[in-house]
Amino acid sequence: MSATSPAESAGHPLTGAWNDFLDGLREAAETVLGPRGARDALDEAEGFRFLTRLTSAAFDMFIEYGDAAHPAFVRLMTKHRKFYGDNPDTFYDYASIQGRRRYRIVGARGTVSYLAFCVYGRTGEGQTRIVANVSDREFPVDSEGRFEIVMSLEPPAANDPATWVRLEPDVEAVIARQYFLDHDTEHPAEFSIVCEDAVPVPGPLQIEPLARRLRAAGEFVRNGTTFSAHIADDLANRPNEVTVQSEAGAVAAFYPTPDNKYVGGWYRLGADDALVVEGMPPDTRYWSLLLMSHWMESLDTDHHRTLINKHQAKLESDGSFRIVVAHQDPGLANWLDTAGHAEGYVMFRWMQACDITPPTFRLAKLGQLS
Numbered sequence: 001m002s003a004t005s006p007a008e009s010a011g012h013p014l015t016g017a018w019n020d021f022l023d024g025l026r027e028a029a030e031t032v033l034g035p036r037g038a039r040d041a042l043d044e045a046e047g048f049r050f051l052t053r054l055t056s057a058a059f060d061m062f063i064e065y066g067d068a069a070h071p072a073f074v075r076l077m078t079k080h081r082k083f084y085g086d087n088p089d090t091f092y093d094y095a096s097i098q099g100r101r102r103y104r105i106v107g108a109r110g111t112v113s114y115l116a117f118c119v120y121g122r123t124g125e126g127q128t129r130i131v132a133n134v135s136d137r138e139f140p141v142d143s144e145g146r147f148e149i150v151m152s153l154e155p156p157a158a159n160d161p162a163t164w165v166r167l168e169p170d171v172e173a174v175i176a177r178q179y180f181l182d183h184d185t186e187h188p189a190e191f192s193i194v195c196e197d198a199v200p201v202p203g204p205l206q207i208e209p210l211a212r213r214l215r216a217a218g219e220f221v222r223n224g225t226t227f228s229a230h231i232a233d234d235l236a237n238r239p240n241e242v243t244v245q246s247e248a249g250a251v252a253a254f255y256p257t258p259d260n261k262y263v264g265g266w267y268r269l270g271a272d273d274a275l276v277v278e279g280m281p282p283d284t285r286y287w288s289l290l291l292m293s294h295w296m297e298s299l300d301t302d303h304h305r306t307l308i309n310k311h312q313a314k315l316e317s318d319g320s321f322r323i324v325v326a327h328q329d330p331g332l333a334n335w336l337d338t339a340g341h342a343e344g345y346v347m348f349r350w351m352q353a354c355d356i357t358p359p360t361f362r363l364a365k366l367g368q369l370s
Helices: 006-010 013-032 041-064 207-235 248-254
Strands: 074-077 090-096 103-108 114-122 128-135 146-152 163-166 171-179 190-195 241-247 260-268 273-279 286-292 307-309 321-326 335-337 343-351 360-365
Touching: 013 041, 013 207, 041 074, 041 090, 041 207, 103 171, 128 163, 128 248, 207 248, 207 260, 241 248, 241 360, 248 260, 286 335
Parallel strands: 146 163, 321 335
Antiparallel strands: 074 090, 090 171, 103 146, 103 190, 114 128, 114 171, 241 260, 260 343, 273 321, 273 360, 286 307, 286 343
16 A cells, blocks of 8 residues: 655645635635624524535535536435525436537426426636526427437437427536426426437546536535525515515526526514515416525425415415415414524515516514414
C-alpha cells in the first residue's frame, strides 16, 4: 500500500475539487445562520436538514446520475428529500442530458392527471432557464398507452413516430413531472431515456470528470441555499398578503414548469390567528394550495393536512373555495394545519389554467370563523 505525502495530496485535482465542494457546504451553512437566513430555532434546525437534502440531491444529479451520455431518470424529490417548492402531489424524475446529443424517451402514459417533460439549460451567467416543455397535451399516446419523445437539435426522420422536442446547446437536464389528484386511484407513468448517439460503454471512473461533478454539487448546494434564503426573507416582509403572482420564468432557478402559475405569499400567525384564503378556482386540470417551510419545503403530509387540491377541496355553492390556514382545527372542511410553523409559504399552483382571478388573503381570529 503506497503512502501519499501531504504535499502531494494538497496538489491533487481531487483534493482541490473536494475542498471546493466543502467550501460550498460551509458557505451554505453560513447563509442558513446569516442575516437573511433562519428566524428562529425551527428555521435553524430545518435549515441544516435542508442542506443535507440539497447535498443528497446534488450527489444524484451531478455524481451518481451525472453522465449525460448514459442518462437515467432518478426520483429527485421524495417524502424525505424536499426543496425548491416540491409538491407532494407530484413525482419529479431528473435526468442529465446535453443539448448537442440526441435522446429518446419511451414510456407508458398511466392514468396520472398530468405528465410532462421539461428541459432546462444554463445561461452564460450560470442561471437556470427553461428551454422547452412538452406535456401529455402535446404528445400522442397509442392504443396501448405508449408514447415516444425525441429530444435533439435536429428533428427526427419524417417516418419517426416520436414527438420532437428541440434542444439547444446549453441544455443540461430534463425533469419529468407526474401530478396526482388522487394517489389511491391513479396509476403512475413508466418511462426511460437513452442517448441515441454513438457513445462508448462507460469506462473506469476518471479524475477530471469526478472533480467537475464535485464542484457542481457544491455550487448547487451553495446557490440553492442562497436563493431559498433570499426569497423567503423578501416575502416575509409582507405577511398574510397575496404577494406572488409568478410565471415560471421569474423563478427559473427553482426548476419550475411553465405549465404552472404560482400564486400566493407568506403567512405569519399567532396562536389564535387564522389566514382565510378565498377565491374562485380557474378552469384548470389541477390546482392546489400548499404550505411550505422557510426553506421552501412542503410541510409534513403524513401527519398533518398541509396540502389541499382540486379533488379534495369542498367548494361553496357558487363554486368558490374558502380555505383556512391555522395552528388549530377550526372545525371547517378546508383546514390546512401549519404543523407547528408560525410562518412560511402559502402557495397555489394553477396548472394550464385559464381566466385566473387572484385569491384573497385575510387575517382573522379562530373564534370569528364559522
